Amino acid sequence: MAAQRTNYKIKDSAGDKLFLFIIYIILVLVLVAVLYPLIYIVSSSLSSPAAVTSGKVWLWPVDFSLEGFKVLFQNKQVVSGYGNSIFYTGAGTLISVVLTIMIAYPLSRKTFFGRNALMMLITFTLLFSGGLIPTYMVVKEVGLIDSRWALLIPNAIWVWQVIIARSFFQSSIPDELFEASEMDGCSDLRFLRSIVVPLSMPIIAVLVLMYAVGQWNAYFDALIYLKTADKFPLQLILRSIIIQNNSAAGLNDAMKQVERQQLAELLKYSLIVVATLPVLVIYPFVQRYFVQGMMVGSVKG
Amino acid sequence: MRKHWQLYMIVVPPLLFFLIFKYYPMLNTVLAFKDYNVIKGIWGSPWVGMKNFNLFFDNPMFWPLVKNTLLISGYLLLAGFPIPILLALMLNEVRSGRFKKVVQMVSFAPYFISTVVMVSIIMLFLSPRLGFVNIAMNAIGLDSVNFLGEPGMFRSIYVWSDIWQTAGYSAVIYLAAIAGIDPTLYEAAKVDGASRFQKILHVDLPGILPTIMIVLILNVGSVMAIGFEKIYLLQNPLNLVNSEIIATYVYSVGLLNANYSFATAVGLFNSVINLILLTSVNGLAKRFSNTSIW
Numbered sequence: 001m002a003a004q005r006t007n008y009k010i011k012d013s014a015g016d017k018l019f020l021f022i023i024y025i026i027l028v029l030v031l032v033a034v035l036y037p038l039i040y041i042v043s044s045s046l047s048s049p050a051a052v053t054s055g056k057v058w059l060w061p062v063d064f065s066l067e068g069f070k071v072l073f074q075n076k077q078v079v080s081g082y083g084n085s086i087f088y089t090g091a092g093t094l095i096s097v098v099l100t101i102m103i104a105y106p107l108s109r110k111t112f113f114g115r116n117a118l119m120m121l122i123t124f125t126l127l128f129s130g131g132l133i134p135t136y137m138v139v140k141e142v143g144l145i146d147s148r149w150a151l152l153i154p155n156a157i158w159v160w161q162v163i164i165a166r167s168f169f170q171s172s173i174p175d176e177l178f179e180a181s182e183m184d185g186c187s188d189l190r191f192l193r194s195i196v197v198p199l200s201m202p203i204i205a206v207l208v209l210m211y212a213v214g215q216w217n218a219y220f221d222a223l224i225y226l227k228t229a230d231k232f233p234l235q236l237i238l239r240s241i242i243i244q245n246n247s248a249a250g251l252n253d254a255m256k257q258v259e260r261q262q263l264a265e266l267l268k269y270s271l272i273v274v275a276t277l278p279v280l281v282i283y284p285f286v287q288r289y290f291v292q293g294m295m296v297g298s299v300k301g
Numbered sequence: 302m303r304k305h306w307q308l309y310m311i312v313v314p315p316l317l318f319f320l321i322f323k324y325y326p327m328l329n330t331v332l333a334f335k336d337y338n339v340i341k342g343i344w345g346s347p348w349v350g351m352k353n354f355n356l357f358f359d360n361p362m363f364w365p366l367v368k369n370t371l372l373i374s375g376y377l378l379l380a381g382f383p384i385p386i387l388l389a390l391m392l393n394e395v396r397s398g399r400f401k402k403v404v405q406m407v408s409f410a411p412y413f414i415s416t417v418v419m420v421s422i423i424m425l426f427l428s429p430r431l432g433f434v435n436i437a438m439n440a441i442g443l444d445s446v447n448f449l450g451e452p453g454m455f456r457s458i459y460v461w462s463d464i465w466q467t468a469g470y471s472a473v474i475y476l477a478a479i480a481g482i483d484p485t486l487y488e489a490a491k492v493d494g495a496s497r498f499q500k501i502l503h504v505d506l507p508g509i510l511p512t513i514m515i516v517l518i519l520n521v522g523s524v525m526a527i528g529f530e531k532i533y534l535l536q537n538p539l540n541l542v543n544s545e546i547i548a549t550y551v552y553s554v555g556l557l558n559a560n561y562s563f564a565t566a567v568g569l570f571n572s573v574i575n576l577i578l579l580t581s582v583n584g585l586a587k588r589f590s591n592t593s594i595w
Contacts, residue, residue, distance in 0.1 A: 016497045023391045027404050030388070034408050034465065037422060040433060055436040103315035106308045118312070122319060128576050130326025131568030132548075133555045137332070137343065138325050154322045157315060188307040217415030220530050224556060235417045242421040243534055268425060272418050279413045287406060291473055 045069070045269035049262035052269065068270030071263065078271070080230055081237035085216060088233055092152045092215040096161075097207045104162045105192055108169035109178075126159050132224075139225060150225035151218070151233070158214070161207055168203040169196065205289045213279055234275055242268045333566035346562075353566035362550065370546040373532070374524040377460045382520055384468050386513060389475035390501055405476075408469025420534040423462050424449065450539040459535060459544075474516065475509055482508035510590070518586050518593070522579030525571050547571045 012020070039059065044052050048063035056062045072078050106112045107119055129135075135154070144150040173196055181191050197204065219235035226232060240246050333353055335346040357363060388408065395401040414422075426433045427448040435445040448454050482504065490500045529548035536544045547567060555564025587593040 013496065019497050020394060020396075023394050024400075027391055027395065027400075031404055031407055034411060034469070037426065037465075038410075041422065041425075053431055055431070055433075099315045099318060102311045106312050109305075109308065111305065112308060118316070125319065125323040127579060128327070128572055129323065130328075130330050131565065131572055132551050133561050133565045133568060134326035134329030134332060135322070136556065137329050137561070138322060142321070153318075157318055188305055189311070192311075213413055217413075217417075219415070219417050224552075235415055238417050238421060239534065243417070243424060265431060268421065272421055272425075276414055276418055280410065283410060283413055284406065287409060291477075 041269055041272055045266070045273045047266070049259070049266040052266045053262045067263070068266040069274070072267060072270050072274060077229070077237050077241075078234070078274075081232055081234035082274075084231060085234040088148070088151050088218075089212050089215045092156070093208055093212045095152055096156045096158075096211040096215075097204065099157050100161050100165055100207055100211075101192075101197070101204075103157070104165035105169055105196060107162070108166045108173070110175070122159055122162060136224060145225055146227040146231070147225075148231055151215075151221050154225075155218075155221060158211075161210060165200075165203055165207060168200060173199060202289065205286070209286050209289060216279060238271055238275055241271060330565060330569050332562050333569045335562055337562040349562075353563050354570065356563060357567050357570065362545075365542070366545060366547050366550055369543055370525060370527060370548075372543075373456055373459060373546065374527040376456050377463060377527070378520055378524065380460055381464050381467070382517065384464055385471035386475055386509075388468055389472040389479060389509075390505055392472065392476060393479050393505065394497060394501075405469065405473075409473065410469070411466040412470035414466060416528075416530045416534065419462065419466060420531060423458060423535065427458070447539075449535065449537060452540045452543040455535070455540045455543045459532065463531070471516075475512060478509040478512040479505055514586055514590055518579075518582050521582045523575065525575040525578065 040057065043059060043061045044057050045068055046061040046064055046066070047057050048065045049067060051057055051062035103118075103122070107115055109115070130138075139145060139150060139154050144153065177195065178191065181195065186195075217235065219233070219239060222231075222233050222236050223239075226236075329343060332343055332346075334348060334350060335343070336349045336352075337343065338346045341347075392401055392404060395404070411419075425431075427435070429435055429445050429447040429450070432448075434448070439445060446454075448458060486504045486508070487500065490504050495503065525547070527546060527548065529546075529552065532544055532546055533549050533552065536549065548571070551564045551568045551571070554560050554567070583593050
């Protein structure tokens with residue numbers, strides 16, 4: 001492989017070199033375009049309120065301060081939203097992953113009667129859905145409006161995840177293994193628990209990550225199903241403070257008008273950082289699982 | 302079958318999930334043909350035939366809604382579809398493994414940003430007074446623009462922020478496809494003295510064409526299903542003429558004004574058009590390129 005590469009290098013003509021040079025320049029520009037806004041936000045969140053509102057921040061923090069984060073964690077709304085989001089992410093991910101395996105594994109077994117019909121039943125929901133109002137009516141009918149369960153159950157299973165998990169089980173759990181354990185009198189559940197699950201850790205990691213990120217980032221179900229503010233996940237609190245511009249409670253009333261405005265502006269940056277941090281911190285470690293998951297998914301099942 | 306009763310048992314909870322939260326709502330779409338009455342419930346409410354659909358088709362909002370929906374998703378398709386392909390092809394040319402990894406990792410990252418945070422970032426950056434973009438524009442002598450208050454800017458803001466967020470993610474699918482191309486083809490191209498550009502044109506592109514077709518089918522098939530979540534958050538009274546789409550309209554008429562039957566009809570119209578689009582695009586692709594999603 002290495003020899004092939006060097007071979008390539010020698011053969012590059014002037015035109016190829018120019019072509020490659022242009023590609024590098026474009027990719028560097030892509031890199032900057034993606035990174036710059038992210039750095040800007042983090043830097044702003046670490047600057048003083050006055051520096052943020054006067055536009056002094058360009059790249060690195062100006063007048064370094066942790067003021068924004070301090071105020072943020074004294075804010076009841078934000079703290080309760082954070083707690084709620086952690087709960088929804090933990091509980092929701094657990095429910096989703098378990099349910100997904102419960103349907104994906106039987107679907108992967110060739111001897112499972114009704115396998116194709118069941119698969120069709122599931123994939124059809126990708127093509128057609130009842131829509132917003134009819135779904136809302138069902139959630140209402142089963143009594144989940146303004147219940148925490150409304151964020152955990154109605155969207156618990158994603159069809160794509162079932163497809164990904166199923167094709168993984170199909171391709172990496174050999175039939176012979178099953179036949180052998182069947183002869184030894186191993187039940188299906190036991191086989192699933194002590195052989196399939198341990199052998200499928202890469203795909204379970206993908207399921208966990210996808211569901212967890214989805215749950216952490218979701219706001220729409222909370223918007224339509226929840227009414228009580230102390231059940232709101234962080235994303236809804238974020239929407240209220242940043243997008244609807246309701247200034248965060250906890251800003252000292254005695255502060256001067258200007259100071260309050262400056263702090264309110266700074267808080268928006270800190271809030272973005274705090275809400276995105278958990279996901280972005282684990283991201284570099286888990287990226288390869290995501291990529292793997294997408295590859296498995298792109299294999300036709 | 303009796304031997305494997307356990308498998309049939311564990312399927313029951315997920316199956317119930319699909320029946321209750323996916324299929325039962327489909328039954329509920331009969332609401333579209335009824336005049337919903339809270340006391341009588343869905344099944345007791347009187348049938349009104351196509352009344353709700355006619356109300357929608359005769360509504361002055363009908364054409365603007367269809368137009369906005371199609372223009373936004375059409376724009377997104379035209380700009381957003383080729384960019385990940387180009388990104389993947391370029392990344393594949395990069396020789397330094399580390400640089401390739403860094404670009405891939407960084408461009409993938411925004412995919413994990415939530416919709417609410419994404420819209421928050423857009424609003425902070427484009428804010429007329431304190432936003433970074435306007436401050437930068439003022440610095441080079443340009444006047445401030447209230448970007449989100451300009452209806453004409455709405456589509457571009459939506460589409461380009463979407464590309465910023467998802468291009469790196471979408472490129473991964475194509476990179477995987479390129480990795481699967483038969484290496485002997487590259488050797489043959491090299492022997493024939495192909496330049497890098499020719500190699501992309503005659504080996505890479507044909508190699509990933511099936512993948513491109515499948516993604517295209519899925520994209521075209523979902524033009525009517527354009528994401529509600531982000532548009533809803535970006536909306537304000539000033540840009541509403543261009544930003545009200547069918548999905549956001551269903552939300553405001555249905556849930557905010559409690560006009561259930563009418564909103565269900567509008568939503569059903571949207572789903573049916575979407576289904577027709579997807580099946581016909583899939584059929585066309587099958588006919589002309591032998592690739593299809595089913």
